[in-house]
Amino acid sequence: MDFQPTEEQEDLRAGVRDLLEGRYGREALRASVDSGAPVIDRALWRELGEAGFFALRLPESEGGVGLGLAEAVLVFEEAGRVLLPGPLVATHLAAGVVPGAAEGTAVVTACDLGGGLVAYAGEADAVLGAPGLPGGSPVRSADPLTPLHRVPSYEDADVDVSSYRSEGALLTAALQVGSALRTVELAVRYAGEREQFGQPIGAFQAVKHLCAQMLVRAEVARTAVYAAAVTADDGEIAAAKLLADEAAVRGARDCLQVHGGMGFTWEADVHLHLKRAWVRAEQWRTAGEAEELLAAELLVSASS
Incomplete structure (x- = not known):
């Protein structure tokens, strides 16, 4: 495939x-x-x-x-x-x-x-x-x-969105992936511009590692989202949402870390990515719900 x-x-x-x-x-x-x-x-x-x-x-x-x-x-x-x-x-x-x-x-x-x-x-x-x-x-x-x-x-009302839940979770995961990839771009750009001790901070190993980890998480999540979009499997969608939420939230936190004190100011965009990622992580399918779905699938698979 x-x-x-x-x-x-x-x-x-x-x-x-x-x-x-x-x-x-x-x-x-x-x-x-x-x-x-x-x-x-x-x-x-x-x-x-x-x-x-x-x-x-x-x-x-x-x-x-x-x-x-x-x-x-x-x-x-x-x-x-x-x-x-x-x-x-x-x-x-x-x-x-x-x-x-x-x-x-x-x-x-x-x-x-x-x-x-x-x-x-x-x-x-x-x-x-x-x-x-x-x-x-x-x-x-x-x-x-x-x-x-x-x-x-x-x-407690019967507002039934169950038929939309998996697709809603997948599309929200795609939004998270876009945000995660954007925070990688923001971190790398800032690391190349901000200088400390006479050289860009991106030259320091700790900053390199942060940016590399952000990219890996974002690309793994993107691959999972693309795969789930092709298979439309509930379990794969749940896994994709888990990975995308982590990539977006942790990526924004790491991007903020790369920015240092600047990242905490209202003028920086990174805090907007972090706050949106927090909200999206609670939409359509939370981490707990995704984990329960995946655990149930594993139990069925183990018993068959």
Whole structure:
């Protein structure tokens, strides 16, 4: 089985990267954080819809692009790289189910965090698998670009997203991979620019090791995500989410370490990657849930 992206898939990745870098580069990211305006740019959301971001896996007969999970993870990896905010996964999953989701004219969120927490509830038009938009109270979020609301009626309510859970976990893992790869780039660039004792800090073995470990984790996670996108196996998706969460969280921490004191300041982007990685690690499938799923598969395999 060949897990290498095809030329067409690489062209898709390049096209999405160009679109996102042109519409949501670093200046736009910082403006989103500093402006206090709504997090979701509705014009950009519609532009993503027109580009087929949300309808990527819908059949062409239904107005979609007609591609599969393998292409979707490449697209979501690029979105994770630029820290594009918004319920991208939920809206993508809602394409063809919630009116306007495929076209980007509707923003759809999901109950994917547990405990009655709903991300972007204040800006969304619908909640995947739930009727209407419930009221809720704002909850302080670790990530300034992932506003949260606590919706008590959802804590024990039958909001069934089980049929979307594996795909949601895989697409979230792809977002994590994009973020992990971006923090490698940030760390390597800073290590080549920052000088200490008359030479770039990247010349020191300790910094080299940090950057190398970041790259290995990110590439292993990327390979696992690509493989899971091809097989669509629940166990492989769970493993991919575990690896991607670790790559994103630990990668951002190591990137912050490479930046030293600079990494802790509001001006550095690395803290945004770390905070988003923390939130994504709790979405769709947590580490504990993934481990339980994998353990159950191992027990079945051992007993057969």
